Amino acid sequence: METFVFLFATGVSRGLVIALFALSLVIIWRAARIINFAQAAMAIVAVFVAFTVVGLTGSYWAGLIAALATGALLGAIIERGLIRRVPHVTPLPGMIVAIGLVMVLQAGLGILFGPEHRPVQAPFSESPFVVAGIPVLSPYDLFVLVVALAVLVGLGLLFNRSTLGLQLRASAVAPEVSRLLGVRVPRMVTIGWMLSASVAALAALLLVPTELGLSAHSADILFVQAFTVAVLGGLDSPIGALLGGLIVGVLITMVTGYLGAGYAPLAVLALLTAVLLIRPGGIFALKEARTA
Amino acid sequence: MTEVVTENQPRRTSPPMLSFQSLTVAYTGSPVIDELNLDIQDGAVVALLGANGAGKSTLLRTASGLLAPRAGRVQLDGQDLTSVAVENRVRLGLAQVPEGRSVVTELSVDENLHLGGLWRYRDRSDRNAAVDQMYEMFEPLWRRRMSLGHELSGGERQMLSLARALISEPRVLLLDEPSLGLAPRVVAQLMTLLRETADRTGLTVLLAEQNVTSALSIADRGVVLGLGEIVVDAPAADLAADPALRQAYLGF
Numbered sequence A: 001m002e003t004f005v006f007l008f009a010t011g012v013s014r015g016l017v018i019a020l021f022a023l024s025l026v027i028i029w030r031a032a033r034i035i036n037f038a039q040a041a042m043a044i045v046a047v048f049v050a051f052t053v054v055g056l057t058g059s060y061w062a063g064l065i066a067a068l069a070t071g072a073l074l075g076a077i078i079e080r081g082l083i084r085r086v087p088h089v090t091p092l093p094g095m096i097v098a099i100g101l102v103m104v105l106q107a108g109l110g111i112l113f114g115p116e117h118r119p120v121q122a123p124f125s126e127s128p129f130v131v132a133g134i135p136v137l138s139p140y141d142l143f144v145l146v147v148a149l150a151v152l153v154g155l156g157l158l159f160n161r162s163t164l165g166l167q168l169r170a171s172a173v174a175p176e177v178s179r180l181l182g183v184r185v186p187r188m189v190t191i192g193w194m195l196s197a198s199v200a201a202l203a204a205l206l207l208v209p210t211e212l213g214l215s216a217h218s219a220d221i222l223f224v225q226a227f228t229v230a231v232l233g234g235l236d237s238p239i240g241a242l243l244g245g246l247i248v249g250v251l252i253t254m255v256t257g258y259l260g261a262g263y264a265p266l267a268v269l270a271l272l273t274a275v276l277l278i279r280p281g282g283i284f285a286l287k288e289a290r291t292a
Numbered sequence B: 001m002t003e004v005v006t007e008n009q010p011r012r013t014s015p016p017m018l019s020f021q022s023l024t025v026a027y028t029g030s031p032v033i034d035e036l037n038l039d040i041q042d043g044a045v046v047a048l049l050g051a052n053g054a055g056k057s058t059l060l061r062t063a064s065g066l067l068a069p070r071a072g073r074v075q076l077d078g079q080d081l082t083s084v085a086v087e088n089r090v091r092l093g094l095a096q097v098p099e100g101r102s103v104v105t106e107l108s109v110d111e112n113l114h115l116g117g118l119w120r121y122r123d124r125s126d127r128n129a130a131v132d133q134m135y136e137m138f139e140p141l142w143r144r145r146m147s148l149g150h151e152l153s154g155g156e157r158q159m160l161s162l163a164r165a166l167i168s169e170p171r172v173l174l175l176d177e178p179s180l181g182l183a184p185r186v187v188a189q190l191m192t193l194l195r196e197t198a199d200r201t202g203l204t205v206l207l208a209e210q211n212v213t214s215a216l217s218i219a220d221r222g223v224v225l226g227l228g229e230i231v232v233d234a235p236a237a238d239l240a241a242d243p244a245l246r247q248a249y250l251g252f
């Protein structure tokens, strides 16, 4: 029971980070019809910048802001400078360019920072609170939980309550009609990339202290898990990303806790296979065909 | 909100509201629109007729900027639109209701309307007022305002598309087959509404239609396209009344 509470709480916190990253993939997918395979590499570049800033200023918060800003900047540069110039007749060229980008970014980080994992300091303690003799979750996990929830709520409000969100949603599903109504669709695509890369950078920043440390590959597993989640939830569904992230996060933590870390990837794979067999479009996939 | 008509302006020297000049449009290979010239005066309702594949949609899509012409140009009130992007043409007052059901199906009726008014009304309360005005004009939409686009009937969708274009108070409205798939009674309502709006606001309308009788019943002028060229350009009443003309160019 005690183990269960601890694993569950930790799993939720972990799940929200996965959900954030999955959501970032959903945002790009909706904006540009691309699965951005470079998302992890881009995010980890932003995290390197963030911890460099932390090192220089001594402030974790300055680092957090640097991560968000670097993510947004990278997103804009890569969309305007690279992806926009790739033919969009099929999604394939964009994905291939993204994979090439992964190699460039990770090699660049390797050259600059070396191959080893650099230890990073979490801004809060990672040893769990104990409530009535039961370890619940650590202050850092609580911090992750609060930040992730705040960002998820913020994104929900942005997309559903603001005029920018209305334009982002419209241009994602009906670019031509949106342009006829005066929506600056190319700008919306860029904003989508910026938002997405920013959210991914945040997710990676939150994750890194709970992992081995910072290296060019620190977010690779996160990408695999989030990609699984995005496919599970339906690439078009933000709610799917959130719920899928929670499910996978709890599943991974439970399997790791009860069976051992080696079984976690297998469990995720089994879940993915099961869902794809039952609902190939993802659990929360849209039923309605998209409009032109 | 109401248009002020300045009577002392010399009408003859003012440029046409919408003008196509030696316009040539092609997808691949030979032109679909070939060296076409057409001037539409301010406030006119023009029916654009012609068989399937005559090039009606192509002409409208070129006007709104979705297609780039191979040669020639489109002018709005004297201004050359060649280098004006689609999303900026609407800001100059040129609105298009595209062919088919162009409602954004994942957005609600209300959101579709707000989207149409976004660039025009920066202020939220102004926009709300404009949206309310559309609900007054199109009452069935008010009852469905929270419904998603894909829950609407064909007639409701067409109404929404029209309202969403009108909300920004365009000077020129390009309409591509609004009657498609609608019951005759709904078509009649839609056409009446269109004519009334044009009369009330001075809106210039270019209406591509297969439904010749309905279109001519509200139009001032009928233009028949055939193989990328204008084959007939006559007052709508003449076109509707002259059996020989109808027989020759419209096939009934």
Ligand SMILES: Nc1ncnc2c1ncn2[C@@H]1O[C@H](COP(=O)(O)OP(=O)(O)OP(=O)(O)O)[C@@H](O)[C@H]1O
Residues within 6 Å of the ligand: B027, B028, B032, B050, B051, B052, B053, B054, B055, B056, B057, B058, B059, B210
């Ligand atoms: N995207 C396209 N690519 C290639 N050719 C096209 C395309 N769209 C239209 N055409 C061709 O251009 C010609 C004119 O088509 P257009 O859609 O403008 O006709 P229309 O008058 O609107 O016909 P309808 O009454 O059937 O809507 C047709 O021969 C059509 O086959």
Ligand SMILES: [Mg+2]
Residues within 6 Å of the ligand: B056, B057, B058, B099, B176, B177
């Ligand atoms: Mg057509």
